[in-house]
Amino acid sequence: MPATVRETPDAVVIGMGPGGEDLAGRLADAGLDVVGVDERLVGGECPYWGCIPSKIMVRSADLVGEARRIPGMAGIARVHPEFRPVARRVRQATDDWNDKVAVDRFTGRGGRFLRGTARLTAPGEVTVLGADERETVLRPRQAIVLATGSEPAAPPVPGLAATPYWTNRELIEAEELPESLLIIGGGAIGLELGQAWQRLGCAVTVVEAGPQLLGREEPESGDLLTQVLSADGVSVHTGVEVQGVEYRDGRFQLLCKRGERFSADRLLVATGRRIALDRIGGGVLGLGSEARAVPVDERLRVVGTQGSWPVGIWAIGDVTGKGAFTHMAMYQADVAVRAILGQGGAPARYHAVPRVTFTDPEIGAVGLTEAQARAEGRRVRTAQTELSASSRGYIHGSNGNAGFVKLVADGDTLVGATSAGPSGGEVLGLLSLAVSARIPIAELAATIWAYPTFHRAVGTAVAELA
Numbered sequence: 118m119p120a121t122v123r124e125t126p127d128a129v130v131i132g133m134g135p136g137g138e139d140l141a142g143r144l145a146d147a148g149l150d151v152v153g154v155d156e157r158l159v160g161g162e163c164p165y166w167g168c169i170p171s172k173i174m175v176r177s178a179d180l181v182g183e184a185r186r187i188p189g190m191a192g193i194a195r196v197h198p199e200f201r202p203v204a205r206r207v208r209q210a211t212d213d214w215n216d217k218v219a220v221d222r223f224t225g226r227g228g229r230f231l232r233g234t235a236r237l238t239a240p241g242e243v244t245v246l247g248a249d250e251r252e253t254v255l256r257p258r259q260a261i262v263l264a265t266g267s268e269p270a271a272p273p274v275p276g277l278a279a280t281p282y283w284t285n286r287e288l289i290e291a292e293e294l295p296e297s298l299l300i301i302g303g304g305a306i307g308l309e310l311g312q313a314w315q316r317l318g319c320a321v322t323v324v325e326a327g328p329q330l331l332g333r334e335e336p337e338s339g340d341l342l343t344q345v346l347s348a349d350g351v352s353v354h355t356g357v358e359v360q361g362v363e364y365r366d367g368r369f370q371l372l373c374k375r376g377e378r379f380s381a382d383r384l385l386v387a388t389g390r391r392i393a394l395d396r397i398g399g400g401v402l403g404l405g406s407e408a409r410a411v412p413v414d415e416r417l418r419v420v421g422t423q424g425s426w427p428v429g430i431w432a433i434g435d436v437t438g439k440g441a442f443t444h445m446a447m448y449q450a451d452v453a454v455r456a457i458l459g460q461g462g463a464p465a466r467y468h469a470v471p472r473v474t475f476t477d478p479e480i481g482a483v484g485l486t487e488a489q490a491r492a493e494g495r496r497v498r499t500a501q502t503e504l505s506a507s508s509r510g511y512i513h514g515s516n517g518n519a520g521f522v523k524l525v526a527d528g529d530t531l532v533g534a535t536s537a538g539p540s541g542g543e544v545l546g547l548l549s550l551a552v553s554a555r556i557p558i559a560e561l562a563a564t565i566w567a568y569p570t571f572h573r574a575v576g577t578a579v580a581e582l583a
Protein backbone atom coordinates (compact mmCIF):
# COMPACT_ATOMS: atom_id res chain seq x y z
CA MET A 118 0.00 0.00 0.00
CA PRO A 119 1.62 3.31 -1.10
CA ALA A 120 2.15 5.92 1.64
CA THR A 121 -0.61 8.46 2.32
CA VAL A 122 0.12 11.97 1.03
CA ARG A 123 -1.11 14.94 3.10
CA GLU A 124 -1.63 18.38 1.59
CA THR A 125 -3.05 21.77 2.54
CA PRO A 126 -4.01 23.61 -0.65
CA ASP A 127 -6.24 26.70 -0.55
CA ALA A 128 -9.25 24.95 -2.10
CA VAL A 129 -10.41 21.47 -3.10
CA VAL A 130 -13.10 20.97 -5.74
CA ILE A 131 -14.64 17.49 -5.80
CA GLY A 132 -16.12 16.78 -9.21
CA MET A 133 -14.95 18.55 -12.36
CA GLY A 134 -18.19 18.63 -14.37
CA PRO A 135 -19.40 21.89 -15.94
CA GLY A 136 -19.88 23.43 -12.48
CA GLY A 137 -16.69 22.22 -10.81
CA GLU A 138 -14.45 22.81 -13.83
CA ASP A 139 -15.63 26.39 -14.24
CA LEU A 140 -15.38 27.17 -10.53
CA ALA A 141 -11.96 25.52 -10.04
CA GLY A 142 -10.54 27.34 -13.07
CA ARG A 143 -11.79 30.70 -11.82
CA LEU A 144 -10.32 30.13 -8.35
CA ALA A 145 -7.00 29.21 -9.98
CA ASP A 146 -7.19 32.38 -12.12
CA ALA A 147 -7.57 34.33 -8.87
CA GLY A 148 -4.26 32.89 -7.66
CA LEU A 149 -5.53 30.22 -5.25
CA ASP A 150 -3.77 26.86 -4.97
CA VAL A 151 -6.68 24.69 -6.15
CA VAL A 152 -6.83 20.90 -6.34
CA GLY A 153 -9.56 19.62 -8.67
CA VAL A 154 -10.53 15.96 -8.24
CA ASP A 155 -12.48 13.75 -10.61
CA GLU A 156 -12.82 9.99 -10.79
CA ARG A 157 -13.91 10.06 -14.42
CA LEU A 158 -13.42 12.84 -16.99
CA VAL A 159 -12.84 16.56 -16.51
CA GLY A 160 -15.92 18.15 -18.07
CA GLY A 161 -18.37 15.72 -16.44
CA GLU A 162 -21.59 14.31 -17.87
CA CYS A 163 -22.44 17.17 -20.24
CA PRO A 164 -19.66 16.96 -22.86
CA TYR A 165 -19.10 13.18 -22.71
CA TRP A 166 -22.50 11.50 -22.15
CA GLY A 167 -25.01 14.34 -21.88
CA CYS A 168 -25.86 17.64 -23.54
CA ILE A 169 -23.30 17.74 -26.33
CA PRO A 170 -23.31 14.20 -27.75
CA SER A 171 -27.08 13.92 -27.31
CA LYS A 172 -27.61 17.18 -29.20
CA ILE A 173 -25.24 15.96 -31.93
CA MET A 174 -27.61 13.01 -32.36
CA VAL A 175 -30.62 15.37 -32.26
CA ARG A 176 -29.05 17.65 -34.90
CA SER A 177 -28.54 14.75 -37.33
CA ALA A 178 -32.07 13.51 -36.68
CA ASP A 179 -33.51 17.01 -37.17
CA LEU A 180 -31.87 17.15 -40.60
CA VAL A 181 -33.59 13.87 -41.47
CA GLY A 182 -36.91 15.17 -40.12
CA GLU A 183 -36.63 18.42 -42.06
CA ALA A 184 -35.64 16.65 -45.29
CA ARG A 185 -38.77 14.51 -45.00
CA ARG A 186 -40.82 17.73 -45.08
CA ILE A 187 -39.60 18.57 -48.59
CA PRO A 188 -42.41 16.77 -50.50
CA GLY A 189 -45.22 19.21 -51.18
CA MET A 190 -42.95 22.15 -50.35
CA ALA A 191 -39.85 21.92 -52.54
CA GLY A 192 -39.82 18.79 -54.70
CA ILE A 193 -38.65 15.28 -53.98
CA ALA A 194 -36.29 14.05 -51.29
CA ARG A 195 -35.32 10.50 -50.54
CA VAL A 196 -33.60 10.21 -47.18
CA HIS A 197 -31.55 7.18 -46.15
CA PRO A 198 -30.39 7.91 -42.63
CA GLU A 199 -27.13 6.37 -41.56
CA PHE A 200 -25.89 6.12 -37.99
CA ARG A 201 -22.16 5.85 -38.75
CA PRO A 202 -21.54 9.59 -39.30
CA VAL A 203 -23.53 10.34 -36.15
CA ALA A 204 -21.40 7.96 -34.06
CA ARG A 205 -18.29 9.43 -35.69
CA ARG A 206 -19.26 13.02 -34.74
CA VAL A 207 -19.94 11.88 -31.18
CA ARG A 208 -16.45 10.38 -31.05
CA GLN A 209 -14.91 13.57 -32.42
CA ALA A 210 -16.77 15.74 -29.91
CA THR A 211 -15.76 13.59 -26.94
CA ASP A 212 -12.18 12.97 -28.17
CA ASP A 213 -13.14 9.31 -27.81
CA TRP A 214 -13.93 9.97 -24.13
CA ASN A 215 -10.48 11.40 -23.44
CA ASP A 216 -10.19 14.54 -21.30
CA LYS A 217 -6.54 15.46 -21.94
CA VAL A 218 -7.50 18.81 -23.47
CA ALA A 219 -9.70 19.68 -20.48
CA VAL A 220 -7.08 18.61 -17.92
CA ASP A 221 -4.41 20.66 -19.74
CA ARG A 222 -6.76 23.64 -19.87
CA PHE A 223 -7.20 23.49 -16.08
CA THR A 224 -3.55 22.91 -15.21
CA GLY A 225 -2.65 25.65 -17.72
CA ARG A 226 -4.57 28.07 -15.48
CA GLY A 227 -2.47 26.99 -12.48
CA GLY A 228 -4.82 24.34 -11.02
CA ARG A 229 -3.66 20.90 -9.91
CA PHE A 230 -5.63 17.84 -10.99
CA LEU A 231 -6.02 14.56 -9.11
CA ARG A 232 -7.74 11.59 -10.78
CA GLY A 233 -9.47 9.58 -8.08
CA THR A 234 -12.54 9.09 -5.92
CA ALA A 235 -12.95 11.69 -3.18
CA ARG A 236 -14.98 11.55 0.03
CA LEU A 237 -15.46 13.83 2.97
CA THR A 238 -13.77 11.97 5.84
CA ALA A 239 -14.09 14.62 8.56
CA PRO A 240 -15.22 18.26 8.75
CA GLY A 241 -12.67 20.11 6.60
CA GLU A 242 -11.01 16.92 5.30
CA VAL A 243 -11.22 15.21 1.91
CA THR A 244 -9.62 11.84 1.20
CA VAL A 245 -8.90 10.88 -2.38
CA LEU A 246 -8.26 7.31 -3.44
CA GLY A 247 -6.41 7.24 -6.75
CA ALA A 248 -6.61 4.49 -9.35
CA ASP A 249 -3.12 3.43 -8.24
CA GLU A 250 -4.48 2.94 -4.68
CA ARG A 251 -2.57 6.04 -3.60
CA GLU A 252 -4.38 7.91 -0.86
CA THR A 253 -4.23 11.70 -0.60
CA VAL A 254 -5.64 13.51 2.42
CA LEU A 255 -6.46 17.14 1.69
CA ARG A 256 -7.15 19.68 4.44
CA PRO A 257 -7.71 22.91 2.53
CA ARG A 258 -7.22 26.30 4.19
CA GLN A 259 -10.12 28.13 2.55
CA ALA A 260 -12.75 26.08 0.75
CA ILE A 261 -14.15 22.68 -0.17
CA VAL A 262 -16.61 22.58 -3.06
CA LEU A 263 -18.87 19.59 -3.73
CA ALA A 264 -19.68 19.44 -7.45
CA THR A 265 -20.20 15.71 -7.85
CA GLY A 266 -23.27 15.89 -10.08
CA SER A 267 -25.68 13.00 -10.41
CA GLU A 268 -25.85 9.55 -11.93
CA PRO A 269 -28.57 7.62 -13.77
CA ALA A 270 -31.21 6.17 -11.43
CA ALA A 271 -32.97 2.90 -12.21
CA PRO A 272 -36.37 2.06 -10.72
CA PRO A 273 -36.68 -1.05 -8.50
CA VAL A 274 -38.48 -3.09 -11.17
CA PRO A 275 -38.11 -6.86 -10.65
CA GLY A 276 -35.62 -8.38 -13.08
CA LEU A 277 -34.25 -5.08 -14.39
CA ALA A 278 -30.93 -5.09 -12.51
CA ALA A 279 -29.99 -8.50 -13.93
CA THR A 280 -30.40 -7.35 -17.56
CA PRO A 281 -27.80 -5.54 -19.71
CA TYR A 282 -29.96 -2.42 -19.94
CA TRP A 283 -28.53 0.89 -21.12
CA THR A 284 -28.39 4.25 -19.40
CA ASN A 285 -27.61 7.42 -21.35
CA ARG A 286 -23.93 6.51 -21.13
CA GLU A 287 -24.12 3.25 -23.10
CA LEU A 288 -26.55 4.75 -25.61
CA ILE A 289 -24.27 7.71 -26.31
CA GLU A 290 -21.33 5.32 -26.81
CA ALA A 291 -23.27 3.06 -29.23
CA GLU A 292 -21.52 2.47 -32.54
CA GLU A 293 -24.49 0.92 -34.28
CA LEU A 294 -28.20 1.54 -34.26
CA PRO A 295 -30.21 -1.47 -33.07
CA GLU A 296 -33.38 -2.35 -34.97
CA SER A 297 -35.54 -1.54 -31.97
CA LEU A 298 -35.26 0.33 -28.67
CA LEU A 299 -37.52 0.38 -25.61
CA ILE A 300 -37.27 3.45 -23.39
CA ILE A 301 -38.56 3.51 -19.82
CA GLY A 302 -39.18 7.17 -18.97
CA GLY A 303 -40.84 9.90 -21.04
CA GLY A 304 -38.74 12.78 -19.67
CA ALA A 305 -36.07 14.91 -21.32
CA ILE A 306 -33.61 12.09 -22.07
CA GLY A 307 -36.19 9.56 -23.25
CA LEU A 308 -37.92 12.02 -25.58
CA GLU A 309 -34.90 13.78 -27.10
CA LEU A 310 -33.05 10.52 -27.78
CA GLY A 311 -36.18 8.53 -28.54
CA GLN A 312 -37.27 10.90 -31.31
CA ALA A 313 -33.72 11.16 -32.64
CA TRP A 314 -33.17 7.40 -32.83
CA GLN A 315 -36.58 6.82 -34.43
CA ARG A 316 -35.72 9.36 -37.14
CA LEU A 317 -32.33 7.74 -37.63
CA GLY A 318 -33.98 4.40 -38.36
CA CYS A 319 -34.60 2.56 -35.07
CA ALA A 320 -38.11 1.48 -34.00
CA VAL A 321 -38.60 3.24 -30.66
CA THR A 322 -41.19 2.58 -27.93
CA VAL A 323 -41.50 5.00 -24.98
CA VAL A 324 -43.14 3.75 -21.78
CA GLU A 325 -43.96 6.45 -19.21
CA ALA A 326 -45.46 5.81 -15.77
CA GLY A 327 -47.04 9.25 -15.40
CA PRO A 328 -50.21 10.45 -17.14
CA GLN A 329 -48.31 12.67 -19.61
CA LEU A 330 -44.94 12.96 -21.30
CA LEU A 331 -42.60 15.59 -19.82
CA GLY A 332 -44.61 15.46 -16.62
CA ARG A 333 -43.00 18.46 -14.96
CA GLU A 334 -44.00 20.79 -17.79
CA GLU A 335 -47.38 22.10 -18.95
CA PRO A 336 -49.85 19.36 -19.99
CA GLU A 337 -50.07 21.07 -23.41
CA SER A 338 -46.34 20.32 -23.89
CA GLY A 339 -46.86 16.64 -23.10
CA ASP A 340 -49.86 16.42 -25.44
CA LEU A 341 -47.94 18.11 -28.24
CA LEU A 342 -45.01 15.72 -27.88
CA THR A 343 -47.33 12.69 -27.83
CA GLN A 344 -48.77 13.90 -31.16
CA VAL A 345 -45.50 14.70 -32.92
CA LEU A 346 -43.58 11.67 -31.69
CA SER A 347 -46.45 9.39 -32.69
CA ALA A 348 -46.48 11.04 -36.14
CA ASP A 349 -42.75 10.26 -36.38
CA GLY A 350 -43.59 6.60 -35.73
CA VAL A 351 -42.56 6.41 -32.06
CA SER A 352 -44.85 4.10 -30.10
CA VAL A 353 -45.83 6.22 -27.06
CA HIS A 354 -47.49 4.78 -23.93
CA THR A 355 -48.33 6.84 -20.83
CA GLY A 356 -49.77 5.72 -17.49
CA VAL A 357 -48.00 2.37 -17.76
CA GLU A 358 -46.63 0.59 -14.71
CA VAL A 359 -43.75 -1.70 -15.60
CA GLN A 360 -43.86 -4.71 -13.29
CA GLY A 361 -41.05 -6.83 -14.64
CA VAL A 362 -38.21 -6.94 -17.14
CA GLU A 363 -36.85 -10.03 -18.86
CA TYR A 364 -33.88 -10.49 -21.16
CA ARG A 365 -33.77 -13.61 -23.27
CA ASP A 366 -32.08 -14.48 -26.58
CA GLY A 367 -30.92 -10.90 -27.08
CA ARG A 368 -34.39 -9.37 -26.56
CA PHE A 369 -35.75 -7.28 -23.73
CA GLN A 370 -39.34 -7.69 -22.66
CA LEU A 371 -41.31 -5.36 -20.40
CA LEU A 372 -44.23 -6.86 -18.52
CA CYS A 373 -46.76 -4.24 -17.45
CA LYS A 374 -49.56 -4.07 -14.89
CA ARG A 375 -52.47 -3.91 -17.33
CA GLY A 376 -51.05 -6.90 -19.20
CA GLU A 377 -49.25 -4.96 -21.94
CA ARG A 378 -45.96 -6.43 -23.14
CA PHE A 379 -43.31 -4.53 -25.06
CA SER A 380 -40.15 -6.01 -26.52
CA ALA A 381 -37.05 -4.74 -28.33
CA ASP A 382 -33.35 -5.40 -28.96
CA ARG A 383 -32.22 -2.73 -26.51
CA LEU A 384 -33.59 -1.08 -23.40
CA LEU A 385 -32.78 2.48 -22.29
CA VAL A 386 -33.64 3.38 -18.70
CA ALA A 387 -34.21 7.16 -18.52
CA THR A 388 -36.17 7.51 -15.29
CA GLY A 389 -34.27 10.40 -13.70
CA ARG A 390 -31.05 10.88 -11.77
CA ARG A 391 -29.83 10.13 -8.26
CA ILE A 392 -27.26 11.82 -6.08
CA ALA A 393 -24.75 9.41 -4.55
CA LEU A 394 -24.46 11.11 -1.16
CA ASP A 395 -23.23 7.91 0.50
CA ARG A 396 -20.23 7.78 -1.85
CA ILE A 397 -19.14 11.35 -1.17
CA GLY A 398 -19.40 11.10 2.61
CA GLY A 399 -22.78 12.78 3.11
CA GLY A 400 -22.79 11.51 6.71
CA VAL A 401 -20.00 13.98 7.56
CA LEU A 402 -22.48 16.72 6.56
CA GLY A 403 -25.11 15.18 8.82
CA LEU A 404 -27.14 13.93 5.86
CA GLY A 405 -28.90 10.59 6.25
CA SER A 406 -29.73 8.03 3.57
CA GLU A 407 -33.13 9.72 3.02
CA ALA A 408 -31.48 12.97 1.78
CA ARG A 409 -32.01 13.62 -1.93
CA ALA A 410 -29.66 16.61 -2.31
CA VAL A 411 -27.10 18.68 -0.43
CA PRO A 412 -28.98 21.63 1.12
CA VAL A 413 -27.42 25.01 0.30
CA ASP A 414 -28.11 28.63 1.20
CA GLU A 415 -28.42 31.52 -1.25
CA ARG A 416 -24.60 31.69 -1.56
CA LEU A 417 -24.34 27.91 -2.14
CA ARG A 418 -22.82 27.35 1.30
CA VAL A 419 -23.82 23.93 2.66
CA VAL A 420 -26.52 24.47 5.28
CA GLY A 421 -25.54 23.53 8.83
CA THR A 422 -21.77 23.76 8.40
CA GLN A 423 -21.15 27.45 9.10
CA GLY A 424 -19.49 27.84 12.50
CA SER A 425 -19.06 24.10 13.02
CA TRP A 426 -16.56 23.45 10.18
CA PRO A 427 -12.94 24.66 10.21
CA VAL A 428 -13.24 25.63 6.54
CA GLY A 429 -16.08 26.81 4.28
CA ILE A 430 -17.91 24.15 2.28
CA TRP A 431 -20.02 24.94 -0.77
CA ALA A 432 -22.05 22.75 -3.16
CA ILE A 433 -23.03 23.48 -6.77
CA GLY A 434 -24.73 21.77 -9.70
CA ASP A 435 -26.93 18.67 -9.81
CA VAL A 436 -25.92 17.72 -6.26
CA THR A 437 -27.91 20.71 -4.90
CA GLY A 438 -31.20 19.47 -6.39
CA LYS A 439 -32.09 22.91 -7.81
CA GLY A 440 -32.40 21.68 -11.40
CA ALA A 441 -30.17 19.21 -13.23
CA PHE A 442 -28.98 21.51 -16.01
CA THR A 443 -25.55 22.63 -17.15
CA HIS A 444 -26.66 26.27 -17.07
CA MET A 445 -27.71 25.79 -13.42
CA ALA A 446 -24.30 24.31 -12.49
CA MET A 447 -22.52 27.23 -14.16
CA TYR A 448 -24.85 29.84 -12.65
CA GLN A 449 -24.25 28.41 -9.18
CA ALA A 450 -20.49 28.20 -9.85
CA ASP A 451 -20.49 31.96 -10.44
CA VAL A 452 -22.32 32.70 -7.18
CA ALA A 453 -20.03 30.34 -5.21
CA VAL A 454 -16.80 31.75 -6.75
CA ARG A 455 -17.85 35.25 -5.70
CA ALA A 456 -18.67 34.00 -2.19
CA ILE A 457 -15.34 32.16 -1.81
CA LEU A 458 -13.37 35.16 -3.05
CA GLY A 459 -15.41 37.54 -0.88
CA GLN A 460 -16.61 39.50 -3.91
CA GLY A 461 -20.30 39.74 -2.92
CA GLY A 462 -22.74 40.41 -5.74
CA ALA A 463 -26.18 38.91 -6.30
CA PRO A 464 -27.20 35.75 -4.40
CA ALA A 465 -28.71 32.75 -6.20
CA ARG A 466 -32.36 33.14 -7.22
CA TYR A 467 -34.48 30.37 -8.71
CA HIS A 468 -37.71 32.07 -9.80
CA ALA A 469 -36.75 32.01 -13.50
CA VAL A 470 -35.04 28.67 -14.18
CA PRO A 471 -35.11 28.00 -17.93
CA ARG A 472 -35.42 24.51 -19.40
CA VAL A 473 -35.31 23.42 -23.04
CA THR A 474 -36.17 19.94 -24.25
CA PHE A 475 -34.52 19.58 -27.64
CA THR A 476 -37.20 17.60 -29.42
CA ASP A 477 -38.69 18.79 -32.71
CA PRO A 478 -40.60 20.96 -31.81
CA GLU A 479 -38.40 22.25 -29.01
CA ILE A 480 -40.13 22.76 -25.68
CA GLY A 481 -38.77 25.82 -23.90
CA ALA A 482 -40.08 26.71 -20.46
CA VAL A 483 -39.18 29.10 -17.66
CA GLY A 484 -40.42 29.69 -14.12
CA LEU A 485 -43.69 28.20 -12.93
CA THR A 486 -46.20 26.12 -14.82
CA GLU A 487 -49.85 27.09 -14.45
CA ALA A 488 -50.41 24.20 -11.99
CA GLN A 489 -47.39 25.19 -9.88
CA ALA A 490 -48.50 28.84 -9.79
CA ARG A 491 -52.01 27.81 -8.68
CA ALA A 492 -50.57 25.47 -6.04
CA GLU A 493 -48.68 28.48 -4.65
CA GLY A 494 -51.96 30.35 -4.30
CA ARG A 495 -51.07 33.04 -6.84
CA ARG A 496 -53.62 35.19 -8.71
CA VAL A 497 -53.14 33.24 -11.91
CA ARG A 498 -54.10 34.43 -15.36
CA THR A 499 -52.98 32.59 -18.49
CA ALA A 500 -52.90 33.25 -22.21
CA GLN A 501 -52.06 30.87 -25.01
CA THR A 502 -51.63 31.17 -28.75
CA GLU A 503 -50.94 28.50 -31.36
CA LEU A 504 -48.02 29.01 -33.76
CA SER A 505 -50.09 27.63 -36.64
CA ALA A 506 -52.36 30.70 -36.27
CA SER A 507 -49.40 33.08 -36.71
CA SER A 508 -48.10 34.42 -40.04
CA ARG A 509 -44.78 32.66 -39.53
CA GLY A 510 -46.55 29.41 -38.70
CA TYR A 511 -48.56 29.69 -41.94
CA ILE A 512 -45.42 30.43 -43.96
CA HIS A 513 -43.59 27.52 -42.36
CA GLY A 514 -46.28 25.08 -43.51
CA SER A 515 -48.44 22.67 -41.62
CA ASN A 516 -45.82 19.92 -41.58
CA GLY A 517 -43.51 21.24 -38.88
CA ASN A 518 -45.24 24.32 -37.48
CA ALA A 519 -46.73 22.67 -34.39
CA GLY A 520 -46.23 24.67 -31.22
CA PHE A 521 -47.63 27.33 -28.95
CA VAL A 522 -46.76 30.09 -26.53
CA LYS A 523 -48.34 29.90 -23.09
CA LEU A 524 -47.94 32.63 -20.48
CA VAL A 525 -48.64 32.36 -16.76
CA ALA A 526 -49.14 35.70 -15.02
CA ASP A 527 -49.53 36.72 -11.41
CA GLY A 528 -50.85 40.27 -11.21
CA ASP A 529 -48.92 42.48 -13.61
CA THR A 530 -45.88 40.23 -14.22
CA LEU A 531 -45.18 36.86 -15.79
CA VAL A 532 -44.19 34.07 -13.39
CA GLY A 533 -43.87 31.36 -16.02
CA ALA A 534 -43.97 30.72 -19.74
CA THR A 535 -43.65 27.98 -22.34
CA SER A 536 -42.57 28.42 -25.93
CA ALA A 537 -42.99 25.21 -27.88
CA GLY A 538 -42.25 25.07 -31.58
CA PRO A 539 -39.49 25.43 -34.18
CA SER A 540 -36.66 27.22 -32.30
CA GLY A 541 -38.82 27.17 -29.14
CA GLY A 542 -35.62 27.18 -27.08
CA GLU A 543 -34.44 30.37 -28.79
CA VAL A 544 -37.80 32.13 -28.38
CA LEU A 545 -37.53 31.22 -24.70
CA GLY A 546 -34.71 33.74 -24.31
CA LEU A 547 -36.99 36.77 -24.23
CA LEU A 548 -39.45 35.00 -21.93
CA SER A 549 -36.61 34.10 -19.53
CA LEU A 550 -35.66 37.77 -19.38
CA ALA A 551 -39.28 38.84 -18.83
CA VAL A 552 -39.76 36.39 -15.93
CA SER A 553 -36.28 36.90 -14.45
CA ALA A 554 -36.39 40.72 -14.51
CA ARG A 555 -40.12 40.81 -13.67
CA ILE A 556 -40.82 43.10 -16.63
CA PRO A 557 -44.36 44.53 -16.28
CA ILE A 558 -46.87 43.04 -18.73
CA ALA A 559 -47.76 46.59 -19.82
CA GLU A 560 -44.12 47.08 -20.86
CA LEU A 561 -44.14 43.79 -22.81
CA ALA A 562 -47.40 44.86 -24.48
CA ALA A 563 -45.74 48.11 -25.63
CA THR A 564 -42.91 46.18 -27.34
CA ILE A 565 -42.61 46.00 -31.14
CA TRP A 566 -42.20 42.35 -32.22
CA ALA A 567 -40.56 41.84 -35.64
CA TYR A 568 -42.79 40.45 -38.41
CA PRO A 569 -43.03 37.59 -39.39
CA THR A 570 -41.07 35.84 -36.65
CA PHE A 571 -42.00 32.94 -34.39
CA HIS A 572 -41.33 35.11 -31.35
CA ARG A 573 -44.09 37.48 -32.47
CA ALA A 574 -46.49 34.89 -31.02
CA VAL A 575 -45.28 36.07 -27.61
CA GLY A 576 -46.67 39.51 -28.47
CA THR A 577 -50.03 37.95 -29.42
CA ALA A 578 -50.25 36.11 -26.09
CA VAL A 579 -49.14 39.21 -24.15
CA ALA A 580 -51.86 41.27 -25.87
CA GLU A 581 -54.42 38.74 -24.66
CA LEU A 582 -53.17 39.16 -21.08
CA ALA A 583 -52.87 42.93 -21.25
Ligand SMILES: Cc1cc2nc3c(=O)[nH]c(=O)nc-3n(C[C@H](O)[C@H](O)[C@H](O)COP(=O)(O)OP(=O)(O)OC[C@H]3O[C@@H](n4cnc5c(N)ncnc54)[C@H](O)[C@@H]3O)c2cc1C
Nearest residue numbers: 132134135136156161162167168235266434435441442443
Ligand atom coordinates in the same frame (compact mmCIF):
# COMPACT_ATOMS: atom_id res chain seq x y z
C1 LIG B 1 -28.35 12.60 -21.88
C2 LIG B 1 -28.29 13.92 -21.15
C3 LIG B 1 -28.54 15.08 -21.83
C4 LIG B 1 -28.47 16.30 -21.18
N1 LIG B 1 -28.74 17.43 -21.89
C5 LIG B 1 -28.69 18.63 -21.26
C6 LIG B 1 -28.92 19.83 -21.99
O1 LIG B 1 -29.19 19.82 -23.19
N2 LIG B 1 -28.85 21.00 -21.32
C7 LIG B 1 -28.56 21.06 -19.98
O2 LIG B 1 -28.49 22.16 -19.43
N3 LIG B 1 -28.32 19.94 -19.27
C8 LIG B 1 -28.38 18.73 -19.87
N4 LIG B 1 -28.11 17.59 -19.18
C9 LIG B 1 -27.80 17.72 -17.73
C10 LIG B 1 -26.33 18.10 -17.51
O3 LIG B 1 -25.47 17.19 -18.15
C11 LIG B 1 -26.03 18.14 -16.02
O4 LIG B 1 -26.98 18.92 -15.36
C12 LIG B 1 -24.65 18.72 -15.76
O5 LIG B 1 -23.65 17.92 -16.34
C13 LIG B 1 -24.42 18.82 -14.25
O6 LIG B 1 -23.17 19.36 -14.00
P1 LIG B 1 -22.44 19.10 -12.61
O7 LIG B 1 -21.19 19.90 -12.66
O8 LIG B 1 -23.38 19.33 -11.49
O9 LIG B 1 -22.14 17.54 -12.56
P2 LIG B 1 -21.64 16.42 -13.56
O10 LIG B 1 -21.61 16.86 -14.96
O11 LIG B 1 -22.45 15.21 -13.24
O12 LIG B 1 -20.14 16.19 -13.11
C14 LIG B 1 -19.82 15.68 -11.84
C15 LIG B 1 -18.43 15.14 -11.87
O13 LIG B 1 -18.11 14.69 -10.55
C16 LIG B 1 -17.36 13.49 -10.63
N5 LIG B 1 -17.53 12.79 -9.36
C17 LIG B 1 -18.68 12.34 -8.81
N6 LIG B 1 -18.43 11.78 -7.61
C18 LIG B 1 -17.10 11.89 -7.41
C19 LIG B 1 -16.25 11.52 -6.34
N7 LIG B 1 -16.71 10.94 -5.23
N8 LIG B 1 -14.92 11.78 -6.46
C20 LIG B 1 -14.42 12.37 -7.57
N9 LIG B 1 -15.19 12.75 -8.60
C21 LIG B 1 -16.52 12.53 -8.51
C22 LIG B 1 -17.95 12.77 -11.82
O14 LIG B 1 -17.01 11.85 -12.35
C23 LIG B 1 -18.25 13.93 -12.78
O15 LIG B 1 -17.18 14.16 -13.68
C24 LIG B 1 -28.16 16.36 -19.80
C25 LIG B 1 -27.89 15.17 -19.10
C26 LIG B 1 -27.95 13.97 -19.76
C27 LIG B 1 -27.66 12.71 -18.99
Ligand SMILES: NC(=O)c1ccc[n+]([C@@H]2O[C@H](COP(=O)([O-])OP(=O)(O)OC[C@H]3O[C@@H](n4cnc5c(N)ncnc54)[C@H](O)[C@@H]3O)[C@@H](O)[C@H]2O)c1
Nearest residue numbers: 272302303304305306307325326327387388389441473474
Ligand atom coordinates in the same frame (compact mmCIF):
# COMPACT_ATOMS: atom_id res chain seq x y z
N1 LIG C 1 -32.40 19.36 -22.63
C1 LIG C 1 -32.06 19.27 -21.35
O1 LIG C 1 -31.84 20.26 -20.65
C2 LIG C 1 -31.89 17.92 -20.74
C3 LIG C 1 -31.86 16.79 -21.54
C4 LIG C 1 -31.70 15.56 -20.93
C5 LIG C 1 -31.58 15.49 -19.56
N2 LIG C 1 -31.59 16.61 -18.82
C6 LIG C 1 -31.49 16.55 -17.35
O2 LIG C 1 -31.27 15.23 -16.93
C7 LIG C 1 -32.30 14.85 -16.01
C8 LIG C 1 -32.58 13.39 -16.16
O3 LIG C 1 -33.32 13.12 -17.36
P1 LIG C 1 -34.39 11.97 -17.39
O4 LIG C 1 -35.13 12.05 -18.67
O5 LIG C 1 -33.73 10.69 -17.00
O6 LIG C 1 -35.32 12.32 -16.14
P2 LIG C 1 -36.68 13.11 -15.99
O7 LIG C 1 -36.88 13.27 -14.54
O8 LIG C 1 -36.71 14.30 -16.86
O9 LIG C 1 -37.78 12.10 -16.57
C9 LIG C 1 -37.90 10.81 -16.05
C10 LIG C 1 -39.25 10.25 -16.45
O10 LIG C 1 -39.28 8.87 -16.11
C11 LIG C 1 -40.55 8.59 -15.57
N3 LIG C 1 -40.43 7.39 -14.74
C12 LIG C 1 -39.83 7.29 -13.53
N4 LIG C 1 -39.92 6.00 -13.09
C13 LIG C 1 -40.57 5.30 -14.05
C14 LIG C 1 -40.94 3.94 -14.18
N5 LIG C 1 -40.68 3.05 -13.24
N6 LIG C 1 -41.59 3.56 -15.30
C15 LIG C 1 -41.87 4.46 -16.27
N7 LIG C 1 -41.55 5.76 -16.20
C16 LIG C 1 -40.88 6.18 -15.10
C17 LIG C 1 -40.93 9.84 -14.81
O11 LIG C 1 -42.33 9.90 -14.60
C18 LIG C 1 -40.41 10.92 -15.72
O12 LIG C 1 -41.36 11.31 -16.68
C19 LIG C 1 -33.47 15.74 -16.39
O13 LIG C 1 -34.36 15.91 -15.30
C20 LIG C 1 -32.82 17.02 -16.77
O14 LIG C 1 -32.62 17.82 -15.64
C21 LIG C 1 -31.75 17.82 -19.38
